[in-house]
Amino acid sequence: MSLTGCASQIGGLAPVGGDTRTGVRNAVIDVLLDKGIDVLVAPKCTEADTGYSCKGSTTDGKEIIATGSNDDDPKIVIVVGGGEPIFTGTMQGVLDAAAQATS
């Protein structure tokens, strides 16, 4: 028996779950909501060799741009409506803060 399209099947044994791109997306969203920013279009993220790039928009028409470095725990930078970043930090730091008790 020969199989086609099976090159990734060993890799597919890995526990089903999210990848880093999902983590970057979730972290970006949690930062935005934590800062009281009204999101109209939730950021969608893509992955490239250089890292992660996310785009979305706010209810008052501002563009949301976020980037994540090409690391296992990406450094995230978020800019809303141009200008200075509103956030710089690590993906896992944001995810942990969202999942864990604050005190």
Place this chain on the structure above:
Amino acid sequence: MTGLSRRAFLATVAGLSAAWAIPRQVIGDALASSTGPGSGTSTLQQAIAIGPKTNGNYRTLVARSGEPHVPRADLLGAAPAGARATSRRSLLYLAHVTDVHVMDAQSPARFEPMVAQDHELWGGAFRPQDTLTTHVAAAMVSSIADLRVSQVTGAPLGAAFVTGDSADMLSSLETRWYIDVLDGVPITPNSGAVGVYEGVQAWSETYWAWHPEDPSGDWFGKYGFPRVPGMLTAAVSQEVRSPGLPAPWYSVYGNHDTLLFGTLATPAAYRAFAVGDRKYYDWTALMGDYVQTWRADVSGLGRMVQSLSTRLGIHSGSKSVTADPARKLLEQQDFMAAHFETTPKPGPVGHGFTQANLDSGQTYWSADVGPFVRAFGLDTCNQIAGPDGAVPRAQFDWLLAGLEQAAKDNRLALLFSHHNSATLENDAALATAPQDLVHAEEFIAGVLQHPNAIAWINGHTHINTINAHARSDGTGGLWEITAASCIDYPQQQQVIEIVDNRDGTLSLFTTALDHASPIGWDGDLTPVGLASLSRELSANDWVENPALRIGSALDRNCELLLPAPFDLSVITDAAVEAAQAEGRARVLAYEAGWSAS
């Protein structure tokens, strides 16, 4: 019930009384009373957080404040109208269950030792909470039962949908347990020797597994996992009772209901392991014998080697356990067939699958759920190899034709599948039998041509995720709603309610559900206590990323808005009230134990 005339009201009461064997007075009083939001506890009122470290790296869980619904207007293009909450009406309130992964942890067919080869790659083969899956499932059913009346509109629960990976290891016993738990049939989650746990969590060789009696010598003990004496015996010796779902429930295949470990084909010779008397503790022996079963499948020499090994008792790397024929592995159609062995209530018999499915072998279905919604239960599983999926062309064509018909029938459409848009790229096929498979981009583009398809509800990744797929012409789109799982943290499922805002928009309210067990485990080894322990154990998975699986705040409790796909005034208030009256009568019958209906 302002939409019904007095005559219609009396006729409704009489009809429901006869149908559900409930006294007219009871029905009449229930229907005449105002329908305020339901009671019960969801994550709207209370949520769970991972607490501080209590032993080494091990953390327990704590309560935190609930999360209100966050409006999402991705598909509206503008913030929603504030007045929409004043006159809305519910079209369907449903529960979504997915990735329950009911396990017979003592099955000899399991792949637990593989975590020693590569814990990250094989993490799904063993989890410390593997013996506690039915306890979690029962607690989750309790949670859904508590919320049988919507906390948003007061509407009764109309249906529940199960989107696959209901069993974990293609086991007929696991499939039976999951069906029984959802039906409210008591089970004792044991196999082999009665009241005795025989498995990897009790053997000295298995340094890679959590040993609740004494974890000092295993990986988990080093992490800080607790000692819980008596847990394994409690897990397999107590009867697990669930209240059963209070509404009809429907099911689709997941990859774990299709392939061994959700990934691998099942050689015929391997099926003998499942009902045999040897269980592995060493991964090299397990893999060697698994490969040997493939050789036995394809060659006479292989079959001879397999037979000799068995007769000579060459079983290194394994221990003797009590054999149990009930552990037999499923054939492909057995999963469907099992859904016909079910209680008549809540039903339906077949749970989406019909006799036509059994006769033809078609593993997907459609069903009207109430008068306004048509559900399409898809099979996205690859039957050759690999955990991810795709949609065979014939099924995709069937779906698109079905969506077109649903639109003509003025039906909103909901799609249910195991896989989601991130996991539809599996091309595995036999070289001798290539398949025409539809992947995510084409699937979404095709479904978007049908505006009455308002949501695609799925699972597989064990992560709460909600994605908006917009039509390029700005006329709305499709909400894709992925729930977490019952096996990995946060062990959450969800309820979803379709609401007509009467302003040309619809809202889909998604609410994450924690299972009904104490947030902080207090040492209790009853079934509900074991469910609580399971959630705590799952929060300490250092290989995976529990914090990732909870999703973002836009993936849990949300109000998902979109333009109504057609003029919803064709759905009269009388029709809505009649449908809800039916649902409320069903809830009354459920609360009476289905005994008279």
